[in-house]
Amino acid sequence: MVRGEPKPAYLVQGADPGLVSQALSELVGELSASTDGLLALEEYGEPGRAGDELALGPVLDACRTPPFLEARRVVVVRATSLEAAQAKELAGYLSDPLTTTVLVLALSGRPAPAALVKAVRATGTVVEVEPGPTSKGRSGWLASHLRAAPVALDAAAARRIEEHLGEDLSRLDGLLAVLAAAYGTDRRLGEPDVAPFLGSEGAVAPWDLTDAIDTGDGAAALAALGRMLGGGERHPLQVLAVLHRHYAAMLRLDGADAADERAAAALTKLHAFPAKKVLAQGRKLGHDRVGRAVHLLAGADLDVRGRSGLAPPAVLEILVARLAQLARLPGHGGGRAAATGPARSAAGRSQR
Numbered sequence: 001m002v003r004g005e006p007k008p009a010y011l012v013q014g015a016d017p018g019l020v021s022q023a024l025s026e027l028v029g030e031l032s033a034s035t036d037g038l039l040a041l042e043e044y045g046e047p048g049r050a051g052d053e054l055a056l057g058p059v060l061d062a063c064r065t066p067p068f069l070e071a072r073r074v075v076v077v078r079a080t081s082l083e084a085a086q087a088k089e090l091a092g093y094l095s096d097p098l099t100t101t102v103l104v105l106a107l108s109g110r111p112a113p114a115a116l117v118k119a120v121r122a123t124g125t126v127v128e129v130e131p132g133p134t135s136k137g138r139s140g141w142l143a144s145h146l147r148a149a150p151v152a153l154d155a156a157a158a159r160r161i162e163e164h165l166g167e168d169l170s171r172l173d174g175l176l177a178v179l180a181a182a183y184g185t186d187r188r189l190g191e192p193d194v195a196p197f198l199g200s201e202g203a204v205a206p207w208d209l210t211d212a213i214d215t216g217d218g219a220a221a222l223a224a225l226g227r228m229l230g231g232g233e234r235h236p237l238q239v240l241a242v243l244h245r246h247y248a249a250m251l252r253l254d255g256a257d258a259a260d261e262r263a264a265a266a267l268t269k270l271h272a273f274p275a276k277k278v279l280a281q282g283r284k285l286g287h288d289r290v291g292r293a294v295h296l297l298a299g300a301d302l303d304v305r306g307r308s309g310l311a312p313p314a315v316l317e318i319l320v321a322r323l324a325q326l327a328r329l330p331g332h333g334g335g336r337a338a339a340t341g342p343a344r345s346a347a348g349r350s351q352r
Contacts, residue, residue: 007124008097008102008123009104009105009123011117011124012107012127012129013112013128014108018168019129024076028041028074031104039102042075044058044075047108060089062101064093066100066101067101072100072102077103077105079108080109082105082116091118094122150176150185151176151180151189152185152189154188156190156191157190160194164201166205166227207274210246216324217324218320221324240316248294251294284327289329
């Protein structure tokens with residue numbers, strides 16, 4: 001990230017706090033190496049805190065103060081997001097930054113406002129650590145990091161690591177460091193070599209659950225649910241919200257004149273690819289089964305909130321198994337007039 005002389009500003013941003021923290025540590029290490037360790041480091045803000053809890057005055061004072069007996073002053077600001085007014089103040093400073101100060105902004109949540117990104121690009125570097133919202137983007141990110149790893153892995157080992165970590169990509173660097181310490185860097189590792197060091201399974205993306213349900217693969221759907229509740233630490237109501245959005249989009253398209261994914265995306269407010277999947281699945285299920293799925297979701301919503309007395313994870317397991325079974329049932333695809341009556345009422349109940 002640091003090539004030659006340090007720049008006046010760096011912006012490290014992404015949705016995963018672990019990945020942002022790793023990139024920040026790497027950046028600070030490179031800044032230290034580029035100045036032979038002669039830098040004064042000051043940190044402001046905390047990971048997990050929003051920008052409105054950050055006092056920007058001391059940050060700007062530090063940025064405008066020359067270092068004492070050091071080559072550089074590095075000012076690190078950590079937050080989940082920055083307010084528009086804060087971004088404007090920081091962009092104003094970057095219009096004429098102090099040459100001995102390096103401002104590092106680390107945002108692990110909402111991306112920085114466009115004006116601030118533009119100001120950082122004009123004077124420094126923007127580092128995006130987000131692997132992307134799709135499985136393809138995540139796989140590409142992982143592959144690039146494995147190519148630069150201190151150990152060489154065969155295809156089976158790399159595939160096992162990707163499946164095991166799921167969304168918990170922040171664990172990758174630690175895992176690779178452990179493998180290098182255990183085996184050295186002069187041999188190629190296979191799946192049996194990496195398996196003992198993997199630890200607990202990581203979380204999976206929401207689409208892993210909905211894709212498994214849509215194909216009627218109950219075992220895969222239950223496994224994805226377990227990883228979302230366990231490694232992903234998602235609350236049962238969050239999982240219900242994922243499923244509700246999925247089937248509510250099908251219900252919205254049921255009977256609508258959506259000929260392709262572009263029209264489906266406009267109606268559902270989804271991106272083109274998930275809209276295409278929802279459109280195809282809704283046509284496959286047909287009106288009656290989409291309505292039945294919404295009824296199941298509405299009932300599970302009440303049961304998670306205590307109606308049945310079952311533990312919420314058990315409620316979700318039953319729901320996911322029934323939804324997967326519903327996808328396997330023979331039926332006529334295609335839609336019909338937009339759902340009314342019970343299906344619409346169930347959708348309303350599940351939203352409350």
